Amino acid sequence: MERISRLVGSTLARHLLVAALGMVVVVMALTAVSDFRRFQLAEMACLAIAAGGLTVLTGLNGQLSLGHGALMAVGTYTTALLLPDRDASTPLVLVVLISVCTATLVGALVGVAAARLHGPYLAGATLALAVAVPGLALHFRETLGGEQGIPVVAPPPPGWAEDATYFLTASDLTPRGWIAFLAWSTLILSFLLLANLSHSRVGRRWRAVRDDPVAAELAGIVVGRSRVSAFMVSAAAAGAAGSMLALVVRLAAPGSFTLALSLTLIAAVVLGGLGSLTGALLGAALLTFLPQFVTQIGRDAGLDDVRAAELAPLVYGLVMVLVILLAPGGLFGVIRGALTRRRARRALAARSVEASTSTRPDPDSPPDEQLTDPSGDHRTATTTEGAPR
Amino acid sequence: MSKQPTASRPSPGSTGASRVAELELDRVTVRFGGLVALSDAALTVRPHTVHGVIGPNGAGKTTLFNVACGFVRPDEGQILRRGEHLTRLRPSDLPGLGMARTLQGLGLFDRVTVLDNVMIGADRHARTGFWASALAWPTSGREERALRERALGALAELGIADLAPLVAGSLPYPLRKKVALARALVGEPELLLLDEPASGLAADEIDDLGELVRGLTDRMAVLLVEHHMDLVMRICDDITVLDFGRVIAHGPPEQVRNDPAVLEAYLGEDV
Numbered sequence: 236m237e238r239i240s241r242l243v244g245s246t247l248a249r250h251l252l253v254a255a256l257g258m259v260v261v262v263m264a265l266t267a268v269s270d271f272r273r274f275q276l277a278e279m280a281c282l283a284i285a286a287g288g289l290t291v292l293t294g295l296n297g298q299l300s301l302g303h304g305a306l307m308a309v310g311t312y313t314t315a316l317l318l319p320d321r322d323a324s325t326p327l328v329l330v331v332l333i334s335v336c337t338a339t340l341v342g343a344l345v346g347v348a349a350a351r352l353h354g355p356y357l358a359g360a361t362l363a364l365a366v367a368v369p370g371l372a373l374h375f376r377e378t379l380g381g382e383q384g385i386p387v388v389a390p391p392p393p394g395w396a397e398d399a400t401y402f403l404t405a406s407d408l409t410p411r412g413w414i415a416f417l418a419w420s421t422l423i424l425s426f427l428l429l430a431n432l433s434h435s436r437v438g439r440r441w442r443a444v445r446d447d448p449v450a451a452e453l454a455g456i457v458v459g460r461s462r463v464s465a466f467m468v469s470a471a472a473a474g475a476a477g478s479m480l481a482l483v484v485r486l487a488a489p490g491s492f493t494l495a496l497s498l499t500l501i502a503a504v505v506l507g508g509l510g511s512l513t514g515a516l517l518g519a520a521l522l523t524f525l526p527q528f529v530t531q532i533g534r535d536a537g538l539d540d541v542r543a544a545e546l547a548p549l550v551y552g553l554v555m556v557l558v559i560l561l562a563p564g565g566l567f568g569v570i571r572g573a574l575t576r577r578r579a580r581r582a583l584a585a586r587s588v589e590a591s592t593s594t595r596p597d598p599d600s601p602p603d604e605q606l607t608d609p610s611g612d613h614r615t616a617t618t619t620e621g622a623p624r
Numbered sequence: 625m626s627k628q629p630t631a632s633r634p635s636p637g638s639t640g641a642s643r644v645a646e647l648e649l650d651r652v653t654v655r656f657g658g659l660v661a662l663s664d665a666a667l668t669v670r671p672h673t674v675h676g677v678i679g680p681n682g683a684g685k686t687t688l689f690n691v692a693c694g695f696v697r698p699d700e701g702q703i704l705r706r707g708e709h710l711t712r713l714r715p716s717d718l719p720g721l722g723m724a725r726t727l728q729g730l731g732l733f734d735r736v737t738v739l740d741n742v743m744i745g746a747d748r749h750a751r752t753g754f755w756a757s758a759l760a761w762p763t764s765g766r767e768e769r770a771l772r773e774r775a776l777g778a779l780a781e782l783g784i785a786d787l788a789p790l791v792a793g794s795l796p797y798p799l800r801k802k803v804a805l806a807r808a809l810v811g812e813p814e815l816l817l818l819d820e821p822a823s824g825l826a827a828d829e830i831d832d833l834g835e836l837v838r839g840l841t842d843r844m845a846v847l848l849v850e851h852h853m854d855l856v857m858r859i860c861d862d863i864t865v866l867d868f869g870r871v872i873a874h875g876p877p878e879q880v881r882n883d884p885a886v887l888e889a890y891l892g893e894d895v
């Protein structure tokens with residue numbers, strides 16, 4: 236017990252350590268690769284940040300959102316609208332923060348609606364968001380740039396970053412390298428905050444609402460409020476991701492925020508394993524690099540370019556189906572699931588050994604016929620909301 | 625770690641043996657469409673007693689609990705907690721009112737650990753806000769540790785501390801029931817509502833449960849819905865009998881046992 240409490244005790248220390256290590260790895264990786272790879276890695280970071288937010292919403296709080304691409308769009312457009320007047324010198328940090336806040340605000344509105352909806356209704360409402368938001372860009376053509384979108388003036392790297400890069404690597408910091416560094420720093424910061432939340436009282440309350448809203452309410456949790464807060468946190472991450480995406484692709488256009496983007500985010504979350512930030516990162520990496528990798532293999536196998544490009548969605552779908560069939564908990568969930576099952580078997584085995592060796596029958600250890608749940612399907616009985624029966 | 629979470633509770637005598645009822649339902653009527661689930665039902669739970677509610681299936685026992693917990697707003701009648709009217713009661717108010725309830729269907733958080741389940745039950749003792757959580761502020765760490773101690777204490781009290789790191793959904797039913805009970809007890813309620821705590825348990829487990837519930841009365845009052853008649857007769861101080869939503873009898877066990885109306889409602893059953 237002492238060991239458990241010591242280990243879990245310093246959540247912050249553990250997470251800061253991982254974050255610092257991550258930062259070192261990121262800097263090393265970014266200096267080692269080509270400028271094009273930096274661009275790809277930056278794109279991956281954006282996807283991962285949004286997937287991290289979505290995995291918290293879906294995995295920890297049990298709410299599905301098909302509209303996270305739209306929340307990213309809110310972040311991207313806010314950044315794009317704020318950046319052209321760089322001469323008015325809004326600091327970049329402030330631009331990103333405002334973008335995050337705007338997305339959070341939209342997330343709050345959606346969250347309030349979502350907290351009252353379930354299953355297919357929730358999916359439908361967020362789907363509407365995914366479809367409507369790009370439409371707004373076409374409707375408000377003058378301010379939002381219509382189909383062409385708004386070009387984004389990415390800020391040049393500051394002097395200190397150039398100096399530091401030269402000092403560390405004896406090479407120049409490229410604009411793309413700088414943006415990739417920003418995107419990955421944002422990723423690490425947002426994952427740090429999300430991980431802290433997940434391991435805290437807030438995360439525990441989110442999980443309680445996910446598993447059994449009625450019991451959560453009896454424990455004093457206002458279920459609606461808890462759901463809205465999860466949606467806001469998730470939207471904030473999407474906003475940060477969108478803001479970074481504006482800098483990476485230097486354009487805010489409706490074409491980047493199709494329903495496919497929202498579905499890609501869900502795919503990343505499902506592939507990695509619901510509720511796992513590491514899984515979200517893995518999923519984002521897979522979805523960024525797999526298509527390119529597969530296309531390359533196709534070309535090497537003698538397919539023409541069009542055919543090779545068609546291979547990617549095929550493999551992508553196949554991987555998805557395989558993961559769902561073979562590892563419904565996601566890539567990361569497989570390992571975790573095996574560990575928890577083994578632990579449960581051991582503890583219960585220890586219990587029955589204890590019982591059979593003690594002279595007095597142990598009331599805690601049930602006879603075998605009691606091992607099944609006589610109340611039948613208790614899950615469906617309690618996860619519906621309203622009055623318990 | 626051996627410190628019980630309830631050790632700090634003042635003994636019953638020190639509060640001046642208040643006579644005011646822990647809970648009073650006054651002429652409560654609940655209709656679901658045409659169906660009258662409760663009709664003029666009344667009951668009074670005295671401090672430090674076990675109060676049983678019995679009745680055939682569909683008599684309205686769970687509905688009565690739902691009224692007392694704010695899940696169902698009565699069409700008529702009042703709910704009083706220690707003499708104060710509870711208007712607009714919501715289930716999330718319960719911990720603040722010193723009340724806890726177990727659910728007939730258990731309602732465990734199946735995908736998290738037993739420890740997390742019980743820590744949620746102790747959540748009324750937590751203050752950590754959103755930003756302190758997001759930044760993992762030292763105060764939040766300290767509070768988490770205190771909450772964990774509390775939860776482990778409640779698990780130890782029921783003899784299941786070794787289950788703390790296991791996922792609740794993976795446990796056999798009787799152990800799940802204990803976890804649900806620990807989750808209710810860890811909040812240190814002064815009024816505990818138990819909905820069929822003995823269902824699905826073996827005979828010796830029911831005996832232990834009876835002893836446990838009896839032992840709780842020095843720190844709380846218990847309102848209990850139960851079908852196991854011998855258990856109810858043995859551990860209850862007062863019994864209210866419901867039939868078709870009406871209170872057909874109430875009083876101490878020996879009186880209720882011989883009440884003609886009760887015998888009729890339970891026709892053929894051994895009361």
Ligand SMILES: Nc1ncnc2c1ncn2[C@@H]1O[C@H](COP(=O)(O)OP(=O)(O)OP(=O)(O)O)[C@@H](O)[C@H]1O
Nearest residue numbers: 622624656661679680681682683684685686687688
């Ligand atoms: N939310 C609801 N909507 C409609 N009818 C309900 C609702 N809740 C309960 N009822 C009905 O009210 C009556 C009383 O139900 P209740 O669950 O209170 O009975 P009970 O005494 O707890 O029964 P059991 O012993 O089977 O648990 C039943 O006829 C039930 O079908």
Ligand SMILES: [Mg+2]
Nearest residue numbers: 624685686728
């Ligand atoms: Mg019932």
